[in-house]
Amino acid sequence: MTSKTSTSSNPVRLSSDCWRIADTCNVYVLQRGERAIAVDFGSGRWLARLPAMGIRHLDHVFLTHHHTDQCRGLLARKSWPFVIHAPAGEREFLSAEGVKPLNAAPPGGCPPSYDRLRYGGLGGVCYDMAGFSDQFWGSERIRFLHTPGHGRHACTVVADSQDGRQLAFCGDAVHAHATIWQPYHLEWDHWTGEGALAAWEGVQRLSGIKVDLLCPSHGPAIATNPASTLRLTARRLMALYLVKGQISAGERDRYIKPEVLTAGVRRILPHLFQFGSNGYLLLSDAGTAFVIDPFLDDMPALDELMRRLPGVRILATAATHYHWDHLDAAPLLRKRHGARFWLHPSLAEALSCRHWRPWLKPIPIIPDCLWPDQGTWKWEDYAFRIAHWPGQTWWHCVFMTEVDGRRVMFGGDSFQPPSRWNGTGGFCAANGSRFGARGFAGSARLAIRWRPDILACGHATYCRFSSSRFRKIERWAARAEAALKALCPDGDLRRHYYAATEFSDWPQARSR
Ligand SMILES: [Zn+2]
Ligand SMILES: [Zn+2]
The missing domain is CATH 3.60.15.10 (Ribonuclease Z/Hydroxyacylglutathione hydrolase-like)
Incomplete structure (x- = not known):
């Protein structure tokens, strides 16, 4: 070399x-x-x-x-x-x-x-x-x-x-x-x-x-x-x-039909709403709300939803992964509503990174509280399971709770319905995407273990879960990793592929 x-x-x-x-x-x-x-x-x-x-x-x-x-x-x-x-x-x-x-x-x-x-x-x-x-x-x-x-x-x-x-x-x-x-x-x-x-x-x-x-x-x-x-x-x-194409060939989308309230606001379950391009709002019986994946572009849609929920207060917010279209409105929700911003440790790590990464906001976004890397979290009457869920990016998590009798898994961009982007937000070295037990395959296995009823993914895609589809995804992950390894000069992904994530000299790399 x-x-x-x-x-x-x-x-x-x-x-x-x-x-x-x-x-x-x-x-x-x-x-x-x-x-x-x-x-x-x-x-x-x-x-x-x-x-x-x-x-x-x-x-x-x-x-x-x-x-x-x-x-x-x-x-x-x-x-x-x-x-x-x-x-x-x-x-x-x-x-x-x-x-x-x-x-x-x-x-x-x-x-x-x-x-x-x-x-x-x-x-x-x-x-x-x-x-x-x-x-x-x-x-x-x-x-x-x-x-x-x-x-x-x-x-x-x-x-x-x-x-x-x-x-x-x-x-x-x-x-x-x-x-x-x-x-x-x-x-x-x-x-x-x-x-x-x-x-x-x-x-x-x-x-x-x-x-x-x-x-x-x-x-x-x-x-x-x-x-x-x-x-x-x-x-x-x-x-x-x-x-790089379809990850679960031959599968249906299994989309869930929502109740459309306005162009940008949809009710999925009595207590679960989707707004704008990325956001979800979970309502508690106490009249408080938890916002998932708050994106600045989605704030007008959230305002519209809040007008339909008079008296409801947003007390908490969290993100599935560090991409700015999933969390850049968290400081605004904190300022406007006093919402506490919860974050998985892997996301906090990405947000504190000085290197350039795809869709890493070039200004600091600091969480109020950290979730456990793997474990449980309670918000109002909802009990959540939380885990690191690497896929589209290494800095990604998943959280699941029961809403109106259905297990809802908030999964961000690692997996999408098959007709959306070939079934995934994709993989690339700069996102630190991985494939094995601590990557797409492990995350697919975790979904199979948790057996959600509903996958509430990023970009307004919510669908029924199917374990047979995720078994296909597991096999795809093995093929994807093998394809990349075959192209690396000595089969070493870390040295030849992930080196792309180490750009510290990008002009807009943040200084803290
Ligand atoms: Zn993303
Ligand atoms: Zn070259």
Whole structure:
């Protein structure tokens, strides 16, 4: 594994005219006499090695994609004695005009790139590497194939060596042993398989041509049967795409029909209401209320509901998970109604985090009281069971109580009816989503044990529970984890996948 501080290693000759230099990424140098071109740039320290390789003129540098390990060294100078090329579309990540606005706007969900320049920008870059096009270097034809994945615009550079072999400098589209370097880069958003599907298509495209030497941005070059590496990588990418889809194929939604009071307010049970896009209100016989998942956008709907419940006071509020659309109105309910804000310890941990996370409110939200990690809680006449319930995000809980004779489980976004987002709020590395006993599978098993009558999920989806569906989800969780592990260079999710959650240098990371 290379690191950002490592120096360039000795050039390794891959053929009579092609070299690999391990830098912050692999830099490939294609030589014609005293002239050369390079694919990717890394730290640039390798430039000092060119004279010893007999190279006096570097004519072009082709960047496969915008990640900083590919190009950081180019920031060192305003102009260079070679032409820098980047894939069409990468301007917003590489140019000063692109970097500034991109970094100014805090992302809600997953960022447009997990590894991009945070300041400055590269000048004089030609964004002229378009898929299926080529450029001439003397009489050499340098070709470009669109192989997205590590970003939407990433390209593979195809060239010939003088011994007649076809070389493919594939960036991070493929890594040795049919894996993907840092596969979290395929998560272009927090739930869909869009990035995995695009990566699959790119690798399919690449496997459609004869490749003699596959040259990835990290790890060794692949000379032995590159075609089978490409085929297996494509299969694994498709497997990831499929597990990003439906989690309980063939199941009904089992929606419960509410009594519609107004457009934004519905009564599910005599004592249970749903309002706005995310909120629930539980009414006690004492004329007090407990609000679940309070979201600022839902406050007009809550006001509407409160007008229908004259004399009722909101005494407590709580959230299923840390995403701001499930709790950012808690301080307002405290201020307006004196409601106490209860929180599961895992959510409190997320809210106190200094790192950027998807939908983590960039201002502190502090609970009044903490629930037990696992246990019981009483509010008015309602007895709740409470547990950590990791799924869509690691920082997620579940709580269940009996309302009007029905066991109601407040479950947030880990599970949804099948027609809503493929049955789940999705998974991604940045959300810390996990799959095993302390993840989707364990949470599915807990639901089967607790046997709720009603699942009151986030985003106004409430439905009847079915244990057969959750057994399917358990099996899906195993497939999802296996699909991800298969793509990680050494099967280590912690090192290659969850590394995405450790972004402390995001500009809007909060300071406390
Ligand atoms: Zn990359
Ligand atoms: Zn959520």
